[in-house]
Structure formats: structure tokens, C-alpha cells
Amino acid sequence: MKKQTIIIGAGLMVLVLLLFGAGVGAYTGYLGLSWDAGTAKSDDPALAKQLQSTKQPGKSAGPSATDILFLATSAPESAPERAASTGFPTDLIMVAHIPADRSGVQLVSIPNDTWVRVPGHGHDTIETSAAVGGLPLAVRTVSEFLDISIDHVAVVDLAGLSELTDFVGGVEVVSSTAFESGGHDFTVGPNTLDGASALAFVQERKAFPNGDLQRIRNQQEFLRAVGSQVMSADYELNPLKMSELVRALSPFLTVDSGLNASTLVTLGAQLKGITEDDFDFIIAPTEDSGVSDDDGARLIADQGGLEKLKQAIADDTVSDFAFEAEDRRR
Structure with a gap:
């Protein structure tokens, strides 16, 4: 795998950090129990059926590759309420592709405004899938858009x-543009975030000419920065700190019933030894934005680039795709 940190894309950083940051370190059975006790589980039969139905011949990225759909929301429902919800708004959509050789993790971000086919609802922005059909429809829509099998799904409360x-005591990010959001001012260059300003940094989109795409880049910059802290020796070699992190953040997560402690322990053991340089961040290729029928913003998929991404997923070579992507940034 090429060691290339590409700071683009969207991030569902809470679960990514818990899953992979903990996996790199000492993800013990005790931590697993904390995970199971803290997270809300969706036992929706429709979701279980949809996850199973995406596993069709020719759609798997490989016999051992794993793909996890991450969604993030700022909706006020609690995690247990969201687990039973038939629809909710999404702020972020991302697929974590874990290759068969477990050499790293590729995070494929899909802009909310991407114009796609939403099964049973015609064509609309991809965020509509979760809004009108909850987790089952979101899984199906993303699966069809990327021609991919979805093994697990998780929803992160942005709070x-x-x-x-x-x-973690604050996070320093490097902003590529100056902007204001929610009473917080961000300058070009280093900015130190606390909890409130972090939310403003990752959620703002109206301040930018390119809207959702710049928001995605900000989210991924945050993920890079906080991920570097969590994957440091201070956490990796300190089970107590990691346990406290799991207990603090797991209540903000809703996951399918299969994304349990046993699954995390297995993935964590397989991914042991990876570093932050083994994470690749990708934005699903889009063309210039246009206007939908209701005058809302939309992004049209770049079909040539999308086909290359889909082929890379099928061939389990997403890291190579990330390395070669024209829009990569350090």
C-alpha cells in the first residue's frame, strides 16, 4: 500500500477513531464490553435483510474485504431513538473500505448533494435516502451507487x-480558507479547536462557494488532526485512556447488531500495526454542481471517475486509486 495521507473527503470520525484507533492499540475484551454496553443497536429486520441482500455475486470487493457505511447526523434524537427511526437527516456519508490484506483503510466520502437514483423515489440527492427510508434505504442506495457490498452500518451523532x-484537550487543524460560523472565526493556517468550535468547523457549508465539497475537506482535516492524537502512543499504549474514550463516545453511536465487540476485536487485531499514513481519504468523483428540479444544489457524478472507483473497489485496489486521484491533497 502506498503511504499517502490525502486530506480530502468526509469523515465520521468518532466511530472511525474508536474502531481503528482502538484496534491499533490494546482493544481488550473489557473495551469491547464497554462498546456493547454504550452503543445503540438497530435490530430492524429490514436493515438486516438489506445488509444481507447487498452481498451478491460480483458485488463483493473480495472474500475478505470489509465495507462499513458511516452516516453522521445532527438530528436531536437519541441513539436508541435513531436505531428505531424510519428516517433522519444526514450531514455526512462515508464508506470505510478495509482491504482483504488489512494493510490500511480507505475512506470514500460521498457528498450529500450527489445526484443518484434512490430506489423507489426516482432521482434525488443521496442524503434523501436516509431521510425518507432510514438505514435500510441508505444502505441500498449507497450499495447501488458504488456497486459495493455493505457489511455493516453506523450512525454517529455529531455532538x-x-x-x-x-x-483529547483540543485539536489543532489547518484551515485552507478563512470563514466564520456560529460565532467562531477561523483563519487560514493553524486553528486550535475546542468542542464548540470543532462542531462549527466541520458543519459549515454556506460560507463556501463550493459548499459541501469544502465542508468535506474541513471534516477530513479534523479527522486527520484528531486521529493523529488518538493513534499516538499516549492512547495506543494506555488501555485506561482508550477505555475512557470508548465509554465517553459510544453513547453517540447507533450500529447494526453485527457491529459488536466481537467484530471490533477481530478487525482491531487484523489491523494492528497500521499508522495514520495507512489511511486514504477519497471524495467520490463529481462534476461541476448544477441545479435540481426544485432549484436545490446538486452534484453530478463524474461517470468516468466513478467507474474507475467502482472497479478499484471490485479489484480491492482502492489505495492505488487514492494515490492516483487528481484531487488528492497533503
């Missing part, structure tokens, strides 16, 4: 970002 930022 967890505030908790995470304060937990």
Missing part, C-alpha cells in the same frame, strides 16, 4: 465530536 475534542 460526539464536541465530546471527543474536549476529551
Whole structure:
């Protein structure tokens, strides 16, 4: 795998950090129990059926590759309420592709405004899938858009970002543009975030000419920065700190019933030894934005680039795709 940190894409950083940051370190059975006790589980039969139905011949990225759909929301429902919800708004959509050789993790971000086919609802922005059909429809829509098997799904409450930022004592990010959001001013260059300003940094989109795409880049910059802290020796070699992190953040997560402690322990053991340089961040290729029928913003998929991404997923070579992507940034 090429060691290339590409700071683009969207991030569902809470679960990514818990899953992979903990996996790199000492993810013990005790931590697993904390995870199971803290997270809300969706036992929706429709979701279980949909996850199973995406596992069709020719759609798997490989016999051992794993793909996890991450969604983030700022909706006020609690995690248990969201587990039973038939629809909720999404702020972020991302697929974590874990290759068969477990050499790293590729995070494929899909802009909310991407124009796709939403099964049973015609064409609309991809965020509509979760809004009108909850987790089952979101899984199906993303699966069809990327021609991919979805093994697990998780929803992150963005309030967890505030908790995470304060937990690690603040996070320094490098902003590529100056902007204001929610009473917080961000300058070009280094900015130190606390919990409240972290939420403003990752949620703002109206301040930018390119809207959702710049928001995605900000989210991924946050993920890079906080991920570097959590994957440091201070946490990796300190089970007590990692346990406290799991207990603090797991209540902000809703996951399918299969994304349990046993699954995390297995993935964590397989991914042991990876570093932050083994994470690749990708934005699903889009063309210039246009206007939908209801005058809302939309992004049209770049079909040529999308086909290359889909082929890379099928061939389990997403890291190579990330390395070669024209829009990569350090």
C-alpha cells in the first residue's frame, strides 16, 4: 500500500477513531464490553435483510474485504431513538473500505448533494435516502451507487465530536480558507479547536462557494488532526485512556447488531500495526454542481471517475486509486 495521507473527503470520525484507533492499540475484551454496553443497536429486520441482500455475486470487493457505511447526523434524537427511526437527516456519508490484506483503510466520502437514483423515489440527492427510508434505504442506495457490498452500518451523532475534542484537550487543524460560523472565526493556517468550535468547523457549508465539497475537506482535516492524537502512543499504549474514550463516545453511536465487540476485536487485531499514513481519504468523483428540479444544489457524478472507483473497489485496489486521484491533497 502506498503511504499517502490525502486530506480530502468526509469523515465520521468518532466511530472511525474508536474502531481503528482502538484496534491499533490494546482493544481488550473489557473495551469491547464497554462498546456493547454504550452503543445503540438497530435490530430492524429490514436493515438486516438489506445488509444481507447487498452481498451478491460480483458485488463483493473480495472474500475478505470489509465495507462499513458511516452516516453522521445532527438530528436531536437519541441513539436508541435513531436505531428505531424510519428516517433522519444526514450531514455526512462515508464508506470505510478495509482491504482483504488489512494493510490500511480507505475512506470514500460521498457528498450529500450527489445526484443518484434512490430506489423507489426516482432521482434525488443521496442524503434523501436516509431521510425518507432510514438505514435500510441508505444502505441500498449507497450499495447501488458504488456497486459495493455493505457489511455493516453506523450512525454517529455529531455532538460526539464536541465530546471527543474536549476529551483529547483540543485539536489543532489547518484551515485552507478563512470563514466564520456560529460565532467562531477561523483563519487560514493553524486553528486550535475546542468542542464548540470543532462542531462549527466541520458543519459549515454556506460560507463556501463550493459548499459541501469544502465542508468535506474541513471534516477530513479534523479527522486527520484528531486521529493523529488518538493513534499516538499516549492512547495506543494506555488501555485506561482508550477505555475512557470508548465509554465517553459510544453513547453517540447507533450500529447494526453485527457491529459488536466481537467484530471490533477481530478487525482491531487484523489491523494492528497500521499508522495514520495507512489511511486514504477519497471524495467520490463529481462534476461541476448544477441545479435540481426544485432549484436545490446538486452534484453530478463524474461517470468516468466513478467507474474507475467502482472497479478499484471490485479489484480491492482502492489505495492505488487514492494515490492516483487528481484531487488528492497533503
